Amino acid sequence: MPESKAKDSVATPAYLSNLTPPQKGERVEMEGVYYKIAAPKDVDPASIYFVQVDKDKCVGCGECTSHCPTGAIQEMHADGQRGIVDSAVCVNCGQCLENCPFGAISEEVSFVGELFEKLRDPNTVVVSMPAPAVRYGLGECFGMDTGTYVGGKMHAALRRLGFGLIWDNEYTADVTIMEEGTELLERVKHGKKPLPQFTSCCPGWVKFAETFYPDLNGHLSTCKSPIGMLGPLAKTYGAEQAKIDGKNIYTVSIMPCIAKKFEGLRPEMNASGYRDIDATINTRELAWMIKKAGIDFVSLPEEDPDPVLGLSTGAATIFGTSGGVMEAALRLAYEVLSGDTLTNPDIKVVRAHEGIKTADIPVPNFGTVKVAVASGLQNAAKLCDEVRAGKSPYHFIEVMTCPGGCVNGGGQPLEPGIREASLFRSTIAKINRRFTQRRPA
């Protein structure tokens, strides 16, 4: 079933010809966060600061420090303003940015300038790859209620923005389950690789594991994350199905996350013969682009993605929340191990809001599958220490960096409550600062 090249059927949108895209090096405010327009190429992502603190806006309240899982954001200046110690220990999760009451933290990498250029280029087919969690946050930027599902409207908006093929990262979430589930079953049955197996979907967690627990690398699933899978599939299988040349495809990963910008730049992500992921933007940047294009998001109809690399399941959409990857994997593992059909796919015991959740899942014809879900890296560290000590009883451990999962990712729309309280907090912070300054250190 070849897909039609949708770009031919929809004329180039009018706004694209008279729009001035932001230029390289410019600073643009998008949904309350400042971004530097920069599209790095062939750079070691470990040397890039993806988030940075604006010294003039920081009042030194320390809210960011309390949300940082690694201690990478610390007091760096005499007045107590914060800064990132070193890009090597920052996992780019962006929880500091999400929780800063003063909007003092900015993003240093934004591909939107280049993306607008590519959308205008008639020789390039721009492919959309939105993550599950984006569709539960995007609506908030347009005044809709918290958590409103806007998947259909999002696909419609992407089509109107001039994306040539609307593919969806949820499809490769399903592929991830097939690959990662099979890998887990191999580990359980053959024992060639060690147990427990850790999930590898979350780029913040992967960098954290590589930095702080490199001895456990063998426990990390070798599967790329869903976006790491869709990039190469789009330029090989997808190109074949849509009858276009892989070299004309420009893949855009749309994420609720800042750390995915790091992942997209990893040098090994070129399995397709090209760069697998050409650009990475997040929910706030997509909302800004839709507004810039003058699209009335709220009144858009609900549209489906292009099917071959777009059709997805409930198991894929729950990747956006803590415990979701685990639940989706168990829906596969149960059927494979027992040989039975799983009649009720709800496995509520692994759904996590915060902290660590553990469960023993009885599987007929097999025994018990022991699993753990960690929400937040401080919790993950506890489970890692157990594994290191050889005391971990689990088969499979899911880790997500952001508390609650991707729906609370660093690239999601800001929670209004945090900024609302800022006037009061800034006054208190100023008083405290004067008080500490008066006393000799």
Added chain:
Amino acid sequence: MKNKGILTRRGFIKMAGIACGYAVLGYNVTREACAATADFVGIRQSSVYAADSKRYAIRKSQDNPMIKKLYAKNGFLNEGPCGHKSHHLLHTEYEDRSASLKALKAKGVKLAL
């Protein structure tokens, strides 16, 4: 004697000032408390589970027809999950990044772990 009321002018201003102070404090504390209890993350999470059970007709990855097509005998990944082509395109290896951490600790930088 002058008829002294319960409250002098000065006393009233003082009282009003204190009351205002408490009101501002109370308003802000309540607002922050409200913002904290309005569990944004929880609302987004329940929206995800609602979509899983109500919006998506298929709820298991292995039942997705496009997944079946991908792994079919004549499909793109015909060796099945974790086959050769899968390993080339969809799997990866990890790097030991702890050297930079050791260098920082040697410089005396204190981290959370």
